[in-house]
Amino acid sequence: MARSSQHDSTTLQPERARPSPRPSKEMSIDDVAEQAGVSVATVSRVLNGHSNVRAETREKVLAAVEQSGYRVNELARNLRTAESRLLLTMVPNFGNPFYAEIVRGIDSVARQHGYFMLLCDTGADPGRERSYFEMLRRRRADGAICLDPAAAQQALSDELNTLPWVACCEFDADVGVPYVGIDNYRAAGDAVMHLLSRGHKRIALINSGDGYLFAQQRERGYLDALHNAGIDPDPRWQVHLDSLDYEAGASAAAILMAQSEPPTAIFTVSDTLAIGVVKGLRSIGRRVPDDVAVVGFDDISLAAQIDPPLTTIAQPMRELGETAARLLLKRLANRTANVPGVLLPHRLMVRASA
Amino acid sequence: MARSSQHDSTTLQPERARPSPRPSKEMSIDDVAEQAGVSVATVSRVLNGHSNVRAETREKVLAAVEQSGYRVNELARNLRTAESRLLLTMVPNFGNPFYAEIVRGIDSVARQHGYFMLLCDTGADPGRERSYFEMLRRRRADGAICLDPAAAQQALSDELNTLPWVACCEFDADVGVPYVGIDNYRAAGDAVMHLLSRGHKRIALINSGDGYLFAQQRERGYLDALHNAGIDPDPRWQVHLDSLDYEAGASAAAILMAQSEPPTAIFTVSDTLAIGVVKGLRSIGRRVPDDVAVVGFDDISLAAQIDPPLTTIAQPMRELGETAARLLLKRLANRTANVPGVLLPHRLMVRASA
DNA sequence: TTGAAAGCGCTAACAG
């Protein structure tokens, strides 16, 4: 509604009297050089902050840049320097709030180092995932952080391990790929031990499909903790889901409770599942924690908000992301550097649900 | 494990007996051309699926590509074709589940058209936001979809409107930028009218800060609906928050209910807020909907999961994203095309909370 | 149907 005038245009035409810098034809470094009366090399130097330029010359260049509205063409720069300064982050499902904070951590470290992060939702589909690794090969991205299960598992058999990437959360320590995550085995054990200490004996596990490495690790933790307590885990207490959605948790809970001797506690490998469980329990008239205790996993921000607030295993999500990014950057800086695998501490958050 | 021989090469290192294609030195199109005994032009043609290549020649090239493990260098291709095939999506806070589904919609349309989507979390910070628009100017991305408030508002005053971007959800129809969103004014009215029809008179509004355009629009809708019902809105019923977090909703509810004549219903401009409200209400002993009714906004997947299930205004999130992407693609394909603003329908989801 | 050659816009030797 304000100053409109300026575009009745359509390209091809003169198009005069534009507001200041915006040039009608895209400028190149040559134009700037000419306008400043120097060579392109000099322009490049000041643009890249090299010190070997006389102050006076620098001023001239800066002035020309300023008043021409010139912007460096990163496409050209990328080709020349042979790097895209883009990092890929692959997540199986970025609608899951668990990933949000991790991705934030990655993003913040990346941009701190002059990289941009490209977020890719793979849907845990190996096909999609491969297509993203393909981007690496085509030099569209410099490196990748993968939160996806498939890659971690195929790293051995593939030439995947020659690509610059690191695994986050989903990792196999025996493969040659740098990783960061938590000790899922021990974390699951801690959760179960908490339930045990509350007097529960019939403790169920709601797990995701075993496509996930963490699922296997947590299941072993659960099983061993039970065994160590002298309890023989009933197979009927274990359910495997192919989803981490709220809904999946709700229906799993209902099924679990329909048994003749239903569990008195449920350990779930994800808070989203646990939230669904709580809702499912409620809808069949069971109270939490009085009738059945629930413990989740991850400690997403929602966990403390629901009713009752969720007891859960907290993962240091932000740090997981930051660490992953640092590992990757390190690999990028030095291809031959020995980048380690790192395990970050988890923590049991005792709230009202168990 | 197959045919290995060909490169024990590498410039400096031994490193022999590598698995198949993976070349130790990066291959270029010249290498492929040489290996296939044709010119680079021909290689380029088959790589790009041009039809004017003899079948036999094509085979030769493909074979060379295959067994050299060659991958096109997109950096070079980008420079040459002057496009990055990258789209930016700017969200104020991608931890908010509302954005997840929208982003999915964008992503799916983008990749369907051979583009990749770069997700950018701006934190609703105009500075960060500008830095992303800067990427457009530097040709690091071809276009952008912005879910952020600031851009929509500055589009007028700036040369922002010459850049290839579209607004999604946050838009000002009077500015020259293509947009997609819902009719926030009417949607808010619908929510209030629902509450009215349930007999409520003292209806509170929990709004976000007025940095958001939708906040202003929904507030007007709320106010007018009340007026139209002959109710004079008490200013004490309106609270403005600078956050959409669960926590913010919880404390706002407590404050609201501490008044001498507290509201009997609360309309909230976001489900995340509403979920916090429900929790806040519960923690001060108020029941929903018996003591106070709550209606949210967005219909994120969680809305149906909480206790009680949330009555809310559903936004067609997936479609919002898809439409935004299509508008942008259209603009990209034809800079002078007249890309319209589009409004998608919302829907009141009546559940148990109101 | 194919090849030769001219750049895309930039950075980085190498000279001066």
Next chain:
DNA sequence: CTGTTAGCGCTTTCAA
């Protein structure tokens, strides 16, 4: 301190 110049790897006329 500054300029000249040679490419980065690809696509695309233009000729053959």
